[in-house]
Amino acid sequence: MSNSIGMKSGNSQSGKRNTEKANRQWLWISIAPAVIFLAALTIFPIFNLIGLSVHAVEWEGGKAVYDYVGMRNFKDLFAQDPVFWVGVKNTIVFAVCAVTFQMLLGFSMALAVSRAGQVGRGILTTIFLLPIVLPPIVIGAMWRLLMGRDFGALNGIVTSLGFAPVDWLGNPSLALASVIFVDVWHWTPFVFLLILAGLESLDQEVFEAAKLDVKGFWQELKFITLPLMMPTIIITMVLRIILSFKVFDEIYLLTSGGPGTATEVVNFTIYRVFFGQDRVGAGSAMSIVTLVGLVLLITFSQVIMRRFRKGASV
Amino acid sequence: MNIQKHGGKIAANSLVWGYALIILVPIIWVVSNSFKRQIDILTGKTFAPFTWSNYESLLFSRQSDFLGNLLNSVIISSIATTAVIMIATMAAYTLVRLNPPKWVKWMLLGWALFFHMLPTLTFVGSWFIMFSSVGLHGTYFAMISTLIVMNLPVALFLMVTFTEAVPVEIIQAARMDGCNSRQTFFQVVFPLVRGGMIAAAALVFIFAWSDFSVAVVLTSKDTMTVPVAIATFAQEFEIKYGEMAAGSVLSMIPAITLILFGQKFVVRGLLAGAVK
Amino acid sequence: MAQVNLNSISKAYGAAVIIPGLDLEIHDGEFIALVGPSGSGKSTLLRLIAGLEDVTSGAIKVDGDDITNSDPSDRDMAMVFQSYALYPHMTVADNMGFALKMRKMDAGEIAERVASAVKMLDLTGMEDRKPSQLSGGQRQRVAMGRAIVRNPSLFLFDEPLSNLDAKLRTKTRLEIRELHDRLGATSVFVTHDQVEAMTMADRIVLLDHGVIKQVGPPQELYYHPKNKFVASFIGSPEMNFLSGKIAFSGDKVALVSGEATWDLPCSAAYCKQVQSKVSEGDLVDIGVRPEHFEFTKDNAKGSFEIVVKATEFTGQDLFIAADFSGKVVAMNVDSLKLGENKVPKNGSTLYVSPVADQWHLFDSETGSNLKLA
Numbered sequence: 001m002s003n004s005i006g007m008k009s010g011n012s013q014s015g016k017r018n019t020e021k022a023n024r025q026w027l028w029i030s031i032a033p034a035v036i037f038l039a040a041l042t043i044f045p046i047f048n049l050i051g052l053s054v055h056a057v058e059w060e061g062g063k064a065v066y067d068y069v070g071m072r073n074f075k076d077l078f079a080q081d082p083v084f085w086v087g088v089k090n091t092i093v094f095a096v097c098a099v100t101f102q103m104l105l106g107f108s109m110a111l112a113v114s115r116a117g118q119v120g121r122g123i124l125t126t127i128f129l130l131p132i133v134l135p136p137i138v139i140g141a142m143w144r145l146l147m148g149r150d151f152g153a154l155n156g157i158v159t160s161l162g163f164a165p166v167d168w169l170g171n172p173s174l175a176l177a178s179v180i181f182v183d184v185w186h187w188t189p190f191v192f193l194l195i196l197a198g199l200e201s202l203d204q205e206v207f208e209a210a211k212l213d214v215k216g217f218w219q220e221l222k223f224i225t226l227p228l229m230m231p232t233i234i235i236t237m238v239l240r241i242i243l244s245f246k247v248f249d250e251i252y253l254l255t256s257g258g259p260g261t262a263t264e265v266v267n268f269t270i271y272r273v274f275f276g277q278d279r280v281g282a283g284s285a286m287s288i289v290t291l292v293g294l295v296l297l298i299t300f301s302q303v304i305m306r307r308f309r310k311g312a313s314v
Numbered sequence: 315m316n317i318q319k320h321g322g323k324i325a326a327n328s329l330v331w332g333y334a335l336i337i338l339v340p341i342i343w344v345v346s347n348s349f350k351r352q353i354d355i356l357t358g359k360t361f362a363p364f365t366w367s368n369y370e371s372l373l374f375s376r377q378s379d380f381l382g383n384l385l386n387s388v389i390i391s392s393i394a395t396t397a398v399i400m401i402a403t404m405a406a407y408t409l410v411r412l413n414p415p416k417w418v419k420w421m422l423l424g425w426a427l428f429f430h431m432l433p434t435l436t437f438v439g440s441w442f443i444m445f446s447s448v449g450l451h452g453t454y455f456a457m458i459s460t461l462i463v464m465n466l467p468v469a470l471f472l473m474v475t476f477t478e479a480v481p482v483e484i485i486q487a488a489r490m491d492g493c494n495s496r497q498t499f500f501q502v503v504f505p506l507v508r509g510g511m512i513a514a515a516a517l518v519f520i521f522a523w524s525d526f527s528v529a530v531v532l533t534s535k536d537t538m539t540v541p542v543a544i545a546t547f548a549q550e551f552e553i554k555y556g557e558m559a560a561g562s563v564l565s566m567i568p569a570i571t572l573i574l575f576g577q578k579f580v581v582r583g584l585l586a587g588a589v590k
Numbered sequence: 591m592a593q594v595n596l597n598s599i600s601k602a603y604g605a606a607v608i609i610p611g612l613d614l615e616i617h618d619g620e621f622i623a624l625v626g627p628s629g630s631g632k633s634t635l636l637r638l639i640a641g642l643e644d645v646t647s648g649a650i651k652v653d654g655d656d657i658t659n660s661d662p663s664d665r666d667m668a669m670v671f672q673s674y675a676l677y678p679h680m681t682v683a684d685n686m687g688f689a690l691k692m693r694k695m696d697a698g699e700i701a702e703r704v705a706s707a708v709k710m711l712d713l714t715g716m717e718d719r720k721p722s723q724l725s726g727g728q729r730q731r732v733a734m735g736r737a738i739v740r741n742p743s744l745f746l747f748d749e750p751l752s753n754l755d756a757k758l759r760t761k762t763r764l765e766i767r768e769l770h771d772r773l774g775a776t777s778v779f780v781t782h783d784q785v786e787a788m789t790m791a792d793r794i795v796l797l798d799h800g801v802i803k804q805v806g807p808p809q810e811l812y813y814h815p816k817n818k819f820v821a822s823f824i825g826s827p828e829m830n831f832l833s834g835k836i837a838f839s840g841d842k843v844a845l846v847s848g849e850a851t852w853d854l855p856c857s858a859a860y861c862k863q864v865q866s867k868v869s870e871g872d873l874v875d876i877g878v879r880p881e882h883f884e885f886t887k888d889n890a891k892g893s894f895e896i897v898v899k900a901t902e903f904t905g906q907d908l909f910i911a912a913d914f915s916g917k918v919v920a921m922n923v924d925s926l927k928l929g930e931n932k933v934p935k936n937g938s939t940l941y942v943s944p945v946a947d948q949w950h951l952f953d954s955e956t957g958s959n960l961k962l963a
Contacts, residue, residue: 019494019661026495027412030404034422034466041463042429045440109333112326126573127334129580133569135524137541138562142344144548151356153343246433249526253548267435274439287436298431483675486642489662490669491689505679
């Protein structure tokens, strides 16, 4: 019996099989591009790096010549290379300091805005978004101009106050601090947005109930706000630390890793070794070591995040 | 008590608006510099005669390739963004609604997240070797492919969120109405996540446009993008401050446009991407 | 139009078994309701029929064809969802014509069918509106229209009235049944509301935790419930249950609990039937519906002495909640019969007795109706 649509009621066996086949085809076709790109450009390169790291690579006439050297690159790295480990130290110092300031500043501002209300909130958000979406290279260029010893606006202000011009970027003891400052400028708005979203999702009734027991701003902060916000805070902090290991663009523009090795971060070392010094094998070894370190860090952080994600309000 | 409250409110607002100023002033300073002559910048004059000369020499002079760089950036970013969004949307629908084998979902999303957290620089070296060895160094293809991979995690997570917002029952209704998976995607899911795709595309375009660490390695003189061009200004012996400022301003345009028109999208995108 | 056979259907999600195993036959042209409390598996069963979920074991046949493994898009069934699931980006006309477009039907014929459905459902003038511009009731009708234009073998309804307000619900109930009759369709209707099932269905399937407790026409479930579950689910307010031991005196039947003895009035035939099914002293549960009590001559021996706790006057009915032997008993009195001024006061004592033959005997342990055993 067929109905007026012209289809046999129930179904034809072949129709059924076609749909199943079509569905299965779609399943794989729709995922294939993503998988291919990830496999070819993220998984394969890791193997590539491993392979390269056990060679010394020379360039002759535009082609690469591979010379197997076993673990020599790694041994050199761990035993002799001073620059890399300074870089690691710098990177860690950078990450910890920058994130700490971002968190403190971002949290304070979010707290301020959430309590004080909505004066020009729309405009505020617009302005706060700017550092996040500007190309990092532009941020680097911008602060390079501002912090320039001779012509920068910062020193313009400093000298007009009667002080000697400060070499923000050229003075080894100041350089890292300057770079950290720029990173804080760059990412505090991001922290601000996340924390604010978290604060606003808290149940206001809890605060009202607490007003009966808790005296004043600091007590409320210590006993109510911070404990409730802890998951969001931890997650934001961990995320920012991991992402701050990616810093490169601003350093390239601001100091190129200098002066000396004051602002040398691991990413920059790898870049220099790979492309400045053409030591592909050594660069690959550094990349591997960095990747392993970060994998451990990320895994560790995921464990922490998972524990806190359950309680997060964002 | 009221004074306290007001005092607190003033302090709070000062803090926040103070920071807003700290954000704006440098940017405005750079913009103003882009309209000053080199001499005026060097002598640190705050108010100086307005001039287009920086932009002119940047864009139109024979020595500057900046116009070409702009074109490169536009082409590369646009193609990469379009591709990434399409790939991510298709994959997101399948992952979210079509019940693929569990390991597929975990691997795709899990690995994407993981990769997103690793420093790009550690991959750039390998990419350079890979593309050079097949003679693709300096091509659009190389840049576009790497940009696609780099932005895939963000795009995936965003599109997964947007796809999950389409009610399951609508998908089921489409199945009952005779759609197989592919038809359901194009006829029902795609039109409904179009808004999300635009939001994600805006964000991804910004990231693609801003990329420096990959472009500095993978582009050649012909395919150089704007961020690399700006960096080269700073390397020169005599830094052309005016032109550097002008270049910076030009490369801020996509970001500023986006914020002015799509602020909500950006916030949503950032929050979603971060929380995942 | 279709004859549907469900053979040994079972459904489990990992270790959680929703439907242990059931058999059901749905007759061509009938309106069958799947009813049950939440978690009874009724929606799951509907989705198994639709193909939106896979069976764990068993077979589904439509007109003899085994469709157990068919994709939903190949099953020639139409479904009306609880949330209507209209396509937000399409107009009313496109929503209704979508399935036909997918099956590559000729555009002219699509327009024709959509037009006739629009007229049938009183949606004229709305064809170019999007779902967000419609009221809840209108959206519900578009959802129905989407199913109607396909003229499928089977109509599936998943609690389509739940999101409507009470008045609209009663009206739409009638309309759905009318539509079913007019189209000569076969319909499976899922609801948790027993009134909907009773008023709309030719047969009712009552489910509890994936097990069919009874299948039959509404009258059968009301007058001859197979077990306590069915007896208490059907009818509102719920049936009253009292435990005790059966006692016979002559050809009369009574319930004994502790010190008290209560008469259970029955006609000669009924009493004989009861006596053949149970023995003196058996522990049983007696079930009496609230509407099956009548007042006895004051304090007649063996009558139920109840103390009024609260009364609810609805106009037509008077519901009385009363204390009886430590339990609360519900009684439904036709207020017209009672008279305007005769509403019992709280705290007053009434004497009632079940209407003859209108009480049920249930096994204390299994809950099954002993009279039907």
